[in-house]
Amino acid sequence: MTPTSKHSDLLNTLNQMKEHNLAEGPASAELRIDRLQRAIKLIKENHRDLSDAMSKDFGHRSAYQSATADIATTIKLLKDAIENLSAWMQDQPVEAPEPGMKAWIQNQPLGVVGIISPWNFPINLSFGPLASVFAAGNSAMLKPSELTPKTSALLAELVARYFAPEELTLVLGDAEVGKAFSALPFNHLVFTGSTAVGKHIMRAAADNLVPVTLELGGKSPAMVDEDADITQAVERTLTVKTFNVGQICISPDYMMIPENKVDSFVEAAKAFVQHSFPSMQDNPDYTSIISDNHYKRLIGLLEDAKKKGANVISLAPEGEVNYDDKSRKIAPFLIFNVTDDMDIMQEEIFGPLLPVKTYAKPEEAIAYINNNPRPLAAYYFGDDTERQKAFARNTISGGLVINDAMTHVSVETLPFGGIGPSGMGAYHGIHGFKRFTHEKAVVLQSKEGASGKRLRAPYKDKQAALEEMLDS
Known part of the structure; x- marks a missing residue:
């Protein structure tokens, strides 16, 4: 396929996922937990095959290092999200300025999040962000690195087995596919990689005003x-x-x-x-x-x-x-x-x-x-x-x-x-949940509606009271 057709195919997939999200409404706590549990199941039931694939991609990779950093650590992140999800999802009441008025912050899913993961920890840096993305009630499109082809191919097979395409879709391909992927109108885009590539990712995302989380490293x-x-x-x-x-x-x-x-x-x-x-x-x-x-x-x-x-x-x-x-x-x-x-x-x-x-x-x-x-x-x-x-x-x-x-x-x-050249935005735990939700301000006006009535004409009587307050 040409880069143009790759982009059109990817865009079609993204639009289908967005339409499904709108039709189904926000994911319930039960569905979010189910997705997180399936992610754990995917990793635990296939950890030996995943470690073997990673080792083949590296030429040789320590089995202990893979089990520690890519398997156990990632499962820990996913379990932490499950354990804390109920508390994270609660609306946050705030003090209202007028009697009878109520105000709170509602944590709302963003929609479909794009994730571009690197080769150095192919499981952890794919499913680590996914722990926060799923906990926040989103679905995701994942583009793993072409430098770990065996691991990426195995992940594609496993993702299709454990998840419906409207929940999680994995995209395989080279740098051209990655370029097309980064230009999609996601509701949020996560990239882990070099500072040099991060600049291109941010530039591509800007065309669609897609907010980004960039983890870029540095010295x-x-x-x-x-x-x-x-x-x-x-x-x-x-x-x-x-x-x-x-x-x-x-x-x-x-x-x-x-x-x-x-x-x-x-x-x-x-x-x-x-x-x-x-x-x-x-x-x-x-x-x-x-x-x-x-x-x-x-x-x-x-x-x-x-x-x-x-x-x-x-x-x-x-x-x-x-x-x-x-x-x-x-x-x-x-x-x-x-x-x-x-x-x-x-x-x-x-x-x-x-x-x-x-x-x-x-x-x-x-x-x-x-x-x-x-x-x-x-x-x-x-x-x-x-x-x-x-x-x-x-x-x-x-x-x-x-x-x-x-x-x-x-x-x-x-x-x-990171900060500055080493990245922007953060995830893990509650910080990832907040990163991939929109904190929506919600106000329930009182029956009297006093705060709104001050804006109604005529203003003559209100003007005098206002000036008295300002001059005091």
């Missing part, structure tokens, strides 16, 4: 303060940097450490990686880079840094290669003496490469973070309460974790989203 910093336990900071940062081999939107993208901590930092990093991954190329716990293009891009970032004077330290196990073209497995690297003219300090890395900058005073680190685009997440290591508060107050990011990395994403009661 998330980790600052190690002078009083921090350097070993703890290294271990907790590298835990995330090696999980899914750093192919995570909130993976630490660079670290800022005191200049006198370099040797202890390197020593702790080597010890941690050796303990966690005594081998890598034949280790089922160590995941591959998603594609040849992404693999080559990461090697290019590394080579560019070397050419421009960086001190590159491989954390590959002794006797193993640093990276292998066939397995697409890249060992973790520490990159010191980085400068802003290096590509690795300008692009979101999305891999096991960790630039490390040093500072003489903590203020230098905070200034550097603030002089760069606002990140999706920031991480601070240090035990002094006042300095923790100062870092939180003086830096701006989508989320902040103190003395750990990535922990905030698993707390359903917290909003998850």
